[in-house]
Amino acid sequence: MKSLPVAVQVYSVREDAEKDFKGTMFKLKEMGYDAVELAGSYRHTPGEIKKMLDDAGLTALSAHVPFEAFAADLTKTVSDYKEVGCEYIAIPYMAEGMRPQNCDFNKTIDEIKRIAYACADKGITLLYHNHDFEFEKMDDGTYVLDYIYQNVPADLLKVQPDTCWILVSGVDPSAYIRKYTGRCPIVHLKDFKGEKTKKMYDLIGQENKKTDDSDIFQFTAVGYGKQDMPAVLQASLDAGAKWVVVEQDMSLTQPMIEAVRDSRNYLKSLGW
Numbered sequence: 001m002k003s004l005p006v007a008v009q010v011y012s013v014r015e016d017a018e019k020d021f022k023g024t025m026f027k028l029k030e031m032g033y034d035a036v037e038l039a040g041s042y043r044h045t046p047g048e049i050k051k052m053l054d055d056a057g058l059t060a061l062s063a064h065v066p067f068e069a070f071a072a073d074l075t076k077t078v079s080d081y082k083e084v085g086c087e088y089i090a091i092p093y094m095a096e097g098m099r100p101q102n103c104d105f106n107k108t109i110d111e112i113k114r115i116a117y118a119c120a121d122k123g124i125t126l127l128y129h130n131h132d133f134e135f136e137k138m139d140d141g142t143y144v145l146d147y148i149y150q151n152v153p154a155d156l157l158k159v160q161p162d163t164c165w166i167l168v169s170g171v172d173p174s175a176y177i178r179k180y181t182g183r184c185p186i187v188h189l190k191d192f193k194g195e196k197t198k199k200m201y202d203l204i205g206q207e208n209k210k211t212d213d214s215d216i217f218q219f220t221a222v223g224y225g226k227q228d229m230p231a232v233l234q235a236s237l238d239a240g241a242k243w244v245v246v247e248q249d250m251s252l253t254q255p256m257i258e259a260v261r262d263s264r265n266y267l268k269s270l271g272w
Helices: 010-019 021-031 046-056 067-072 074-084 105-121 144-151 163-168 173-179 229-238 256-269
Strands: 006-009 035-038 059-064 088-091 125-129 157-160 186-189 191-194 217-220 243-246
Touching: 006 010, 006 059, 006 256, 010 021, 010 035, 010 256, 021 046, 021 256, 046 059, 046 074, 059 074, 059 243, 067 074, 067 105, 074 105, 088 105, 088 157, 105 125, 105 144, 125 144, 144 157, 157 186, 163 173, 163 186, 163 191, 173 229, 186 229, 243 256
Parallel strands: 006 035, 006 243, 035 059, 059 088, 088 125, 125 157, 186 243
Antiparallel strands: 191 217
16 A cells, blocks of 8 residues: 555643653654644744754644634734644634534634635645534534535635544544545544543543543554554545644553554554
8 A cells, every 4th residue: 555654743742742842753753753743832932843843853744723822813823833834734623612503603614714814824724623523413414524614615724534533423534534535635543442422522631540431432542443544544545635643632551652652653564
């Protein structure tokens, strides 16, 4: 199978990055990652981040940037990531108050467009990164996620499918990736075991804390869960993706840095 370059979401190693950002970047490079997707600055300036990534030999592929950061200062936020060298910025999460059942969803769409235009002005492509709740349906039966992509032009907003949350929602990740052939430059590789549970979001960002449902739903290293990862990788190629990004929201069985290493080694075993 032909392969694509592999990046890693820095959120996956957030504790290590918080303690030693530069050293952690060198470790990621040694594992075989080609680039990183940022999730915060860890108290460093854009120039400092760029230099540390350059020193480690990593590309600043993209960054996950929440709505709140854009609302605080749209121009500066986009300019900062342009200085770092990011080709893409992704909206990582939609708070409950911005979802169709809780607001005039067209206002959310307008905000996405506003951000997208600001990114385009700096030569950056905006992405939207899904969870499972975007696979709830609008009144007309359309998935919320599809509604977003139907109402923001493709030249302004591209697709960043998160394969874990797609499968959690009951949709085939490979089929969904192919659905957006030509509009899907980056695919998030994320694996899990167990089934959907109301408490599964409690596992995101909680450091080594088990919930009552932790034995039902757990994030795993890529290739160690229930994803048909070879099929996902082939779909990424078929859809014209340029990159795949490993993301590990949480690990209850091993340090996050080890899970990220296991994910990269698994992909290497497939020739990626």
